[in-house]
Amino acid sequence: MDAAGPLCLGIDPHPQLLHDWDLPDTPVGLERFSMTALEAAAGEDGSSAVAAIKPQVALYERHGSAGFAVLERLLREARDEQVLTIADAKRGDIGSTMAGYAEAWLSDDSPLAADAVTLSPYLGYDSLAPALELAVATGRGVFVLALTSNPEGASVQHAGGLEGSVARSITASAARDNARALASGHVADANGTADTNGTTGSTGVNEGTGTGAGGGTAVRPALGPVGLVVGATVAGQAERLGLDLAGVRGALLAPGFGAQGASGAGMRAGFGSAWPSVLATSSRAILRRGPSVGGLREGIREALEDLRR
Numbered sequence: 001m002d003a004a005g006p007l008c009l010g011i012d013p014h015p016q017l018l019h020d021w022d023l024p025d026t027p028v029g030l031e032r033f034s035m036t037a038l039e040a041a042a043g044e045d046g047s048s049a050v051a052a053i054k055p056q057v058a059l060y061e062r063h064g065s066a067g068f069a070v071l072e073r074l075l076r077e078a079r080d081e082q083v084l085t086i087a088d089a090k091r092g093d094i095g096s097t098m099a100g101y102a103e104a105w106l107s108d109d110s111p112l113a114a115d116a117v118t119l120s121p122y123l124g125y126d127s128l129a130p131a132l133e134l135a136v137a138t139g140r141g142v143f144v145l146a147l148t149s150n151p152e153g154a155s156v157q158h159a160g161g162l163e164g165s166v167a168r169s170i171t172a173s174a175a176r177d178n179a180r181a182l183a184s185g186h187v188a189d190a191n192g193t194a195d196t197n198g199t200t201g202s203t204g205v206n207e208g209t210g211t212g213a214g215g216g217t218a219v220r221p222a223l224g225p226v227g228l229v230v231g232a233t234v235a236g237q238a239e240r241l242g243l244d245l246a247g248v249r250g251a252l253l254a255p256g257f258g259a260q261g262a263s264g265a266g267m268r269a270g271f272g273s274a275w276p277s278v279l280a281t282s283s284r285a286i287l288r289r290g291p292s293v294g295g296l297r298e299g300i301r302e303a304l305e306d307l308r309r
């Protein structure tokens with residue numbers, strides 16, 4: 001985020017987008033789409049144009065094993081291009097089988113290994129422990145759904161009321177786990193290398209200034225391995241629900257920027273003091289600028305400009 005700015009490019013190969021790009025709704029079309037988006041994300045001068053890419057796993061899964069093969073190639077080539085990856089898989093299960101999902105997305109030798117994965121905490125936040133443990137051990141991260149960008153999310157996430165909402169409990173649990181990880185110094189450094197010696201930065205962890213390509217001068221605290229998903233469209237609700245997002249000390253992945261209507265100005269206002277930790281993610285609004293790599297890069301530039309403004 002310091003180097004490239006607070007933007008993640010969502011790679012969502014919707015059937016309509018494949019059609020608009022004049023590609024077939026097949027694994028061949030999916031592969032062309034994914035590699036083109038990666039080329040745009042990788043930037044022109046060897047430095048990534050975005051902080052991360054976020055492939056939407058559902059849209060690969062709908063093509064079966066051939067779709068997963070394309071996703072494996074995307075994740076592998078992104079790694080080769082040094083573009084960070086967030087697999088948007090929204091996984092969550094009872095602890096014993098959660099370990100299987102964790103290995104699939106977060107272990108070094110998995111063909112689907114990403115730098116981070118999105119997790120659903122609705123079988124109980126602590127059921128996610130196998131994924132959090134593996135993320136810490138391999139220098140990766142997780143993003144736990146807290147306040148999702150869709151209107152239906154409120155029926156579950158606001159439950160419990162202003163003082164005791166589900167979202168508040170998830171936020172507090174993430175803050176607890178990050179505090180533990182940060183205190184132990186056992187988190188990834190800026191190169192994604194697991195650091196157990198406390199030698200990275202003054203606190204032994206990755207600290208960012210928030211003064212890089214993302215613009216702005218706010219100081220971002222050191223961030224732990226547990227991020228939250230907080231929709232850009234609903235960020236303003238966080239304060240009303242008493243969520244201490246800045247206190248989480250984890251990255252805040254914010255979908256809803258662009259196609260779902262959220263703007264840079266609206267996000268800044270909604271996230272308030274947590275803004276330096278926000279990683280806005282946009283899929284369709286940028287992907288609609290394809291199929292040319294130049295068009296996609298223009299979309300990325302405009303989105304970054306909006307976030308800096």
Ligand SMILES: O=c1ccn([C@@H]2O[C@H](COP(=O)(O)O)[C@@H](O)[C@H]2O)c(=O)[nH]1
Pocket residue numbers: 010012056088147148149150229230231255256257258259260281282283284285
């Ligand atoms: O709360 C959430 C969690 C995840 N998403 C995902 O983000 C992208 C948004 O795509 P856009 O085209 O930019 O609207 C998509 O993959 C969703 O599954 C979300 O929107 N909201």
